Amino acid sequence: MDKDVNKLVNRLEEEFQNFKKDLKETTNLKELEKLKVNYLGKKSLITTTLKNIGSLPNDLKPVVGKNTNIYRKKIQASLDQKVEFFESLEFDKKLRKEKIDLSLPGKKPELGSKNIITQVIEEIEEIFIGMGFKIAEGPEVELDYYNFEALNTPEDHPARSLHDTFFISDDVLLRTHTSPMQVRYMEKYQPPINIIVPGKVYRRDYDVSHTPMFTQIEGLVVDKDINFKHLKWTLETVARKIFGRDRRVRFRPHYFPFTEPSAEMDVSCKICDGKGCRVCSGSGWLEILGAGMVDPNVYKFVGYDPDEFTGFAFGIGIERICMLKYGINDLRAFFENDMRFIRQF
Amino acid sequence: MKITLNWLKDFLKIKELNEEEVADLLTMSGTEVKKSEDVGARFKDIVIGQVNEFSSHPNADKLSVCKVNVGDNILNIVCGASNFKKNDIVPVALPGSKVGDLKIRRSKIRGQVSEGMMCSEAELGLSSDSEGIMILDGNYKIGKSFAKSAGLDDVIMELEITPNRPDCLSIIGIARELSALKDIELNIPDYNYSLEKENNFNIEIKDYNLCPRYSAKIFSNVPRIESPQWLKNRLIFCDVRPSDLIVDLTNYVMLETGQPLHAFDKDLLHSDKIIVRRAKKGEKIRTIDDNNRDLNPEMLVIADEGKAVAIAGIMGGKQTEINQNTKNFLLESANFNGPSIMRTSKKLGLRSEASNRFEKQIDPYLTIFAIKRFQVLLERITGHKENAKIYDNFKKTKRNRNIVLRSSKIRQVLGEDIKVGVASEILSGLQIDNKVKGKNLEANIPSFRYEDLEREVDLVEEVARIYGFNKFGSEPPAAKQSMGGYSFYQKKIRQLRDSLRDIGLAEVINYSFISQENFDKFNLGEEEEFNKLVKIINPINEDFQYLRSILLPAMFKTLEDNVKYKTSDIAIFEVSKVFEKSGKKLPIEKNKLGILLSGRKEQKSWDNGVEYYDFYDLKGMLEYIVEKFYPNKDLKIKAKEYKFFHPTIGGLANIDGIDLGIIGKVHPSICRGLDIEQDVYYLEINLDNFIKNIKGFKNFMPIPRYPSIEMDIAIVVDINIKHDDIVQLIKESGTGILKNIRLFDVYQGKQIEEGKKSMAYSLTFRREDKTLKDREVEIEIKRILSNLSKKFNAKLRE
Numbered sequence A: 001m002d003k004d005v006n007k008l009v010n011r012l013e014e015e016f017q018n019f020k021k022d023l024k025e026t027t028n029l030k031e032l033e034k035l036k037v038n039y040l041g042k043k044s045l046i047t048t049t050l051k052n053i054g055s056l057p058n059d060l061k062p063v064v065g066k067n068t069n070i071y072r073k074k075i076q077a078s079l080d081q082k083v084e085f086f087e088s089l090e091f092d093k094k095l096r097k098e099k100i101d102l103s104l105p106g107k108k109p110e111l112g113s114k115n116i117i118t119q120v121i122e123e124i125e126e127i128f129i130g131m132g133f134k135i136a137e138g139p140e141v142e143l144d145y146y147n148f149e150a151l152n153t154p155e156d157h158p159a160r161s162l163h164d165t166f167f168i169s170d171d172v173l174l175r176t177h178t179s180p181m182q183v184r185y186m187e188k189y190q191p192p193i194n195i196i197v198p199g200k201v202y203r204r205d206y207d208v209s210h211t212p213m214f215t216q217i218e219g220l221v222v223d224k225d226i227n228f229k230h231l232k233w234t235l236e237t238v239a240r241k242i243f244g245r246d247r248r249v250r251f252r253p254h255y256f257p258f259t260e261p262s263a264e265m266d267v268s269c270k271i272c273d274g275k276g277c278r279v280c281s282g283s284g285w286l287e288i289l290g291a292g293m294v295d296p297n298v299y300k301f302v303g304y305d306p307d308e309f310t311g312f313a314f315g316i317g318i319e320r321i322c323m324l325k326y327g328i329n330d331l332r333a334f335f336e337n338d339m340r341f342i343r344q345f
Numbered sequence B: 001m002k003i004t005l006n007w008l009k010d011f012l013k014i015k016e017l018n019e020e021e022v023a024d025l026l027t028m029s030g031t032e033v034k035k036s037e038d039v040g041a042r043f044k045d046i047v048i049g050q051v052n053e054f055s056s057h058p059n060a061d062k063l064s065v066c067k068v069n070v071g072d073n074i075l076n077i078v079c080g081a082s083n084f085k086k087n088d089i090v091p092v093a094l095p096g097s098k099v100g101d102l103k104i105r106r107s108k109i110r111g112q113v114s115e116g117m118m119c120s121e122a123e124l125g126l127s128s129d130s131e132g133i134m135i136l137d138g139n140y141k142i143g144k145s146f147a148k149s150a151g152l153d154d155v156i157m158e159l160e161i162t163p164n165r166p167d168c169l170s171i172i173g174i175a176r177e178l179s180a181l182k183d184i185e186l187n188i189p190d191y192n193y194s195l196e197k198e199n200n201f202n203i204e205i206k207d208y209n210l211c212p213r214y215s216a217k218i219f220s221n222v223p224r225i226e227s228p229q230w231l232k233n234r235l236i237f238c239d240v241r242p243s244d245l246i247v248d249l250t251n252y253v254m255l256e257t258g259q260p261l262h263a264f265d266k267d268l269l270h271s272d273k274i275i276v277r278r279a280k281k282g283e284k285i286r287t288i289d290d291n292n293r294d295l296n297p298e299m300l301v302i303a304d305e306g307k308a309v310a311i312a313g314i315m316g317g318k319q320t321e322i323n324q325n326t327k328n329f330l331l332e333s334a335n336f337n338g339p340s341i342m343r344t345s346k347k348l349g350l351r352s353e354a355s356n357r358f359e360k361q362i363d364p365y366l367t368i369f370a371i372k373r374f375q376v377l378l379e380r381i382t383g384h385k386e387n388a389k390i391y392d393n394f395k396k397t398k399r400n401r402n403i404v405l406r407s408s409k410i411r412q413v414l415g416e417d418i419k420v421g422v423a424s425e426i427l428s429g430l431q432i433d434n435k436v437k438g439k440n441l442e443a444n445i446p447s448f449r450y451e452d453l454e455r456e457v458d459l460v461e462e463v464a465r466i467y468g469f470n471k472f473g474s475e476p477p478a479a480k481q482s483m484g485g486y487s488f489y490q491k492k493i494r495q496l497r498d499s500l501r502d503i504g505l506a507e508v509i510n511y512s513f514i515s516q517e518n519f520d521k522f523n524l525g526e527e528e529e530f531n532k533l534v535k536i537i538n539p540i541n542e543d544f545q546y547l548r549s550i551l552l553p554a555m556f557k558t559l560e561d562n563v564k565y566k567t568s569d570i571a572i573f574e575v576s577k578v579f580e581k582s583g584k585k586l587p588i589e590k591n592k593l594g595i596l597l598s599g600r601k602e603q604k605s606w607d608n609g610v611e612y613y614d615f616y617d618l619k620g621m622l623e624y625i626v627e628k629f630y631p632n633k634d635l636k637i638k639a640k641e642y643k644f645f646h647p648t649i650g651g652l653a654n655i656d657g658i659d660l661g662i663i664g665k666v667h668p669s670i671c672r673g674l675d676i677e678q679d680v681y682y683l684e685i686n687l688d689n690f691i692k693n694i695k696g697f698k699n700f701m702p703i704p705r706y707p708s709i710e711m712d713i714a715i716v717v718d719i720n721i722k723h724d725d726i727v728q729l730i731k732e733s734g735t736g737i738l739k740n741i742r743l744f745d746v747y748q749g750k751q752i753e754e755g756k757k758s759m760a761y762s763l764t765f766r767r768e769d770k771t772l773k774d775r776e777v778e779i780e781i782k783r784i785l786s787n788l789s790k791k792f793n794a795k796l797r798e
C-alpha cells in the first residue's frame, strides 16, 4: 500500500515538474489556458486521480486525496500568478499605446492682474504696517482750507503756483496732494499718530512728464520727541525695502510750506550704481520722495502745542516708484490701460 | 535759473571754482543743480589766428587759399568766405577740433592742402544768422584760446530755486550761499550814492502797499553802441536774448542782483512825472511783446500823466520802449507787492523774468544798489559818466527782526546736538548777524532774508542745511504700543481685488473725469442716479469737464482703445471713486467697482471652440464675489431699464434687499455709435454698501451625519416662466428635507414644442435625524411636480 502511495506521489511530483517546465515556456494567456487544460482538465492526472478516489480502498482515500489536492492547489496558484502576470503585461501594452503630446499647453485658468500702481501701493502699505502705521483715506475733492491754507500755504503764497489746481468752486478743488489728510487726521485724533494716506491726486498739467491725475502716499508721524533722525531712519528703511538693501540714500534740503526743515530723499541709481547714467541724468541719484518736520504753523491750525509735539511728514509719488523699480519710461502708460502693459504685472 | 561759474567768481574772492564741487555743495544745501555744462569744452582747439595773406584757389573760383598765423605755426587754410582782409583776426579751428557737429581734419580741397578752418559766428553757435568769417577786434591775441579770449571758457549751471528763496534768483544770492558753504569771502562792491531832491522830476506812489518803493535815475545823451561779446555771452548762457546795450544791461543787472530794472525812453514819456497807480477800468496797454492787454483796477501800472507806460513788475509798454533813436532814458528800479504781481501775471497769462522775481517778494533795499551797478557797468562799457542823482520814493517799513535760537530747539527738531558756536558760524557765513548768549544765540535777520526767516524753526533749518542733513545719523523712533494694520474696509477691498484678479480680470485705472460728449453718448442725462455731475471750472480741455459719476464710459474707452491696438477680448475691472453733486460744499464720493467684459473668453483649451462672453459670465462673476463675501446669501437681479443698457438685458443686483448696483448688456446702439461691433457687458457695484454689510467671518456648519439622496427632474414650461419663480415654488413645496436645488440644463429647440423650454433640476434631500427613505423622497417629488403643474402648467419631460 505504501508503495502505491509513494508511486502516486512520485508521479504527481513528476507531473508538477513537467507543469513548471511548460509554464515557463508559455508566452501568453492562450497558451496558459491550454496548459490549464493539460494539467487540471478532465483528462489530466490530477483530475483523473481525484475522480478515481472512490474506487480506492478506504484507508488510502484520505492520503491520496490530500496529496493530490496539494498539487492541484500548487498548480492553480502558479497558474493564477501567471495569469495576473500576463494580464498586467497586456494592460501595460494597452497603456503604452495611449500617447499624448506632453508639450501641448495645459488647460490653465487665466490669471488676471492687479494694476501695477495697486501692487506698489500694497507693497508700501505692508512695509509701513510692519512699522506700526495705520492707513487713512480722505476725500479727493477738498476744501481749499485743507489742501492749502491749513498746510501753511495761504492764498498768494508763491508755492501755490507750483500746484496747478483744478477748481470746483472758489474754495473747493481737487486735492493736489494727499497732505490734506494730515490736517483732517490731526483735527480728529491726538498724538501719537502713525499714518500713511494713499490716494489719487490731481494737477492741471498734461504733457509728456505730467498727467492730470497721479498717485501719492502721504505719511505722518507725530508724538513727543519725534525728530529729524527718526524721519531719516524711517524713510531710509522704507527705501531699502522697496529698492534693495544695497541702495544708498541721501537727503537734500528742499522747501515745502508745511514742513520745516524740508528735504528730498534720493536713492542711488541702480542702473549705474551711482556713477551717473541717462536714467539718473548723470547724477547717480534718483529722487523718490519729499519729507520734512511738520511746520509749527500746521499745529496751530489743529490745536496742538508745537513745543510739546514734533513730527514728520512725507509724500511719495507712486508712479515714480513704479517707473524706477520696473524701468517704465512713460508716465502716461499708467493711465492708458493698454492690455499689453496692464497684463505684464 | 541759470548761472555761470565765471560770473559767480566776480563776487567771490577765489581764483578757481571746481564745477563738481560747486554743484555738489549747492545741491546738498537746497539749491538743486539740475544740469551743468562746460561750455569751454565746445571750443576746444579753436584758437585766435591772423590772416597773413590770401590768394584765390587755382582750381576753384569761389575759394581762396590763406596763410593764417596761429602763434606757433602758419597754417594753410582753404576758405569759402570772402568778407575778410589781410591782417584780420579770426577764430581758427585746428585739426582735431569740433565745430558744431563737424570734425576738423587736415585735408586736400581741390588739390590744395587745408590745415584747419576759419569759423563764422553761426558755425560756432554764437548767433543764428551770420555771413562770412567772424572778424575779431584787436583785444584778441594771436595763438590764444578762442574760448578764453571771448569769455566762453565758462560753466553753465541750471539751478532749481525754491519759492521761499527769491534772494537766490540772482548771481549774488548764489555767491552768498557758496560763501557760507565753502567759507569764501564775498566780493560785493559797496557803492556810494546820493539822492536827488524831487524838484525837476517826480515820483508819485498812489498805493504803498502795492509799491513800497520806486527808485529811478535819468541817463542823458548816452552813446549808443553794441553790447560787448562777453556780456552777450553771459546773457545767452542764461537764456536771455541779447538786443540793445541798454536793455541788455537791465537784464544783466537783474540776473546779477535779482532786482528787475526797466528803461523807458525819457523823451517818449509825456511828463516829468511817474505815477504808480492802479489801472483804470477799461484801460489798455500795448506791451513790448506786441500784444494789447486789457487792464483792470486790480492791476498796478506805471504811468506818466497821460497813460499807463508799463504793467508794474511784469512788462513795459511798447510806446516808451528803448529804440534806435533813444538818447535819454529813465531807469526804473522798483519794489512791488508779490501777491499783487502774481495775481496780475496770472490774470494776464503773462510771465516774465521780472514778474517771476517780484511775485516771490524781493528785498526793497535792492533798488539803489541795482541802479548803481547799472551805472558802473554802463560807464565801464561806454565811458559815459552820468552825474545825475537818483530819485527815490520809499515808504520804509520794518525790515529786520531778532530771533532767539535755543540749542535745545535744535536738539528737539533735529535730534542732533549742534553746538551753539557751530550754529553761530553757519549763520554768520550766511550774512546773518548773531550773538551767542550761553546755550542760545540771538540772530538779527537782514532785509534780504526778511520774508523767509521768521521763526526759530526757520533758523534751525538754516543751520541744518548748511551743516548737512547727511552728517547726522538716523535713529528708529522709540518703540510705541501702536498696532499697525488695515481697517476692515481696507482689508476687504484688498481681498476683493485679489479675488477679481484670480478669476482672470485685469485692473485698469482711468482718469476721474468725463466729457460732456461722453456723458451724452451714454445717455446719462436721463438717469437720476448718474446725472448729478460735479463740474470743473477750469478744465484742461473738454475731456476734463466733469468728475465722473459712473465708471462705464471710461472703461468703455479702455475697450475702444484696446480694440484699436487689436486686443478686442477684454475682461477688466476698476475700483475707483465716483462723484455726485450734493447740497453741501463737498460732493458725495462713492467707492465703486466696475467690471466690463467683451469679446472672446480666454480660450482655456485648444480642444473646444470659441466662446464669447455673455450676460451669465458677468453674473457668474458677481455670484462668485457674493458667495465669497456673503456666504449663504443669494444674489437677485431685478429687471430695470437703464438708458445705457439693452432694454431687456439689464437690472439691479441685490442680496437680501441690500442694493449692490447695476448689471446688464451695454445698449447696442451705444456700441455701434462708438464703433464697437461686439457685445459689451458691464456691472457696477457700490462698494460702500457691499463692504459695510459683510459679516466678519463664516460660522462652521456641522457636516451632515446621514446620507443624502439626489433626484433629477426635468420639466417643460412656457419660455416666459422665470427660473427664480420655479425655484421659489420648489422651495415652498418642499418640506424641511429638501436641502438644495441646482439647475443643470436649459433646453430650447427641436425636441420641444415651440414657445416652451425644458428646465432640468437636481434636487438634494436629507434628514438630519436619520437616514432618509426613498419613499419620503418620492412623496416630496410628487408634491413638487404637482405644484409646478398647477402654477406653471409644467409637464414632466420624458
Ligand SMILES: [Zn+2]
Binding pocket: A269, A270, A271, A272, A273, A274, A275, A276, A277, A278, A279, A280, A281, A282, A284, A285
Ligand atoms: Zn544712473
